[in-house]
């Protein structure tokens with residue numbers, strides 16, 4: 001899709017998703033910043049989950065959150081209507097899940113996987129375990145990095161899966177005694193270089209956008225993104241593999257390569273350690289910086305799902321975060337137990353922020369102004 005688009009959700013219908021029995025939300029004529037407020041357990045995050053499901057066909061919550069389908073129901077469905085995607089026409093995205101099978105529809109037509117280059121309706125979620133991302137298992141950071149690289153490099157997904165396949169073969173060879181020379185090494189090195197190159201290119205642009213977006217936050221001064229390739233780049237991967245061959249044979253697995261890559265936020269060349277609130281802000285800045293790289297690559301603006309961002313932020317930081325998202329000129333869905341933060345901010349900016357409230361679950365629900 002080449003035309004410049006600016007997607008905007010104009011209405012949403014959700015049936016039997018978790019505690020949302022029947023939710024109808026009309027957003028026509030509303031501002032870009034939307035607050036979903038209500039008491040604990042009312043379904044605010046579930047509403048964001050519905051939008052995420054529409055865009056990706058999977059949840060962000062994982063299995064621990066239990067089944068998506070409302071207890072006692074047989075299937076759940078979500079339908080979102082969007083403006084700004086196909087000229088004056090409305091675009092309808094739908095998702096249905098029976099517990100075994102999920103079907104996504106684009107204007108009634110079943111679709112399977114849609115890359116960001118085919119699907120201009122992209123939602124990005126902020127709020128999920130920011131400390132885990134910054135200080136937890138490197139796998140999370142690699143997944144986050146690769147997902148972002150995939151948004152600027154259409155071939156990256158294919159190259160990465162081929163690399164994983166060859167890595168599995170190479171590991172099988174090491175597990176099985178690795179007697180002869182490794183036939184997988186030339187292809188392993190070639191694919192590893194491609195993965196590394198795409199990540200490094202993204203990092204250069206991401207780093208520059210991060211430095212700019214971080215400016216309003218004093219604790220991020222002198223911070224920079226640091227990337228490690230997964231092997232010492234002072235030697236070629238080929239040479240590094242030869243140097244680690246004996247250890248790999250002993251340990252029976254591939255010890256170096258892009259499967260060991262990582263990135264971090266460093267301040268004056270030392271790993272930055274964040275408080276909970278600071279980690280939230282840092283992840284917002286990382287996401288906004290990545291979005292700027294995606295936009296520069298030609299993608300349309302994403303829609304933001306901002307789950308309980310205000311918690312743990314002081315008033316000044318909250319205001320700066322809100323400004324950062326207002327500047328995105330994209331629809332933003334904020335959840336909060338109390339929704340008065342953005343309303344308070346509107347006084348000074350003169351912009352109106354409608355206050356939505358999700359009522360407690362009953363036989364039917366409406367998200368209302």
Ligand SMILES: Nc1ncnc2c1ncn2[C@@H]1O[C@H](COP(=O)(O)OP(=O)(O)OP(=O)(O)O)[C@@H](O)[C@H]1O
Nearest residue numbers: 018019040041042043044045046067068069070071
């Ligand atoms: N399959 C299901 N069927 C019925 N109810 C469910 C199901 N799965 C989850 N729930 C309930 O849905 C509710 C919605 O939770 P959700 O996290 O969306 O609320 P929230 O408004 O974001 O809460 P908080 O402010 O505490 O974060 C929870 O009370 C949960 O017990």
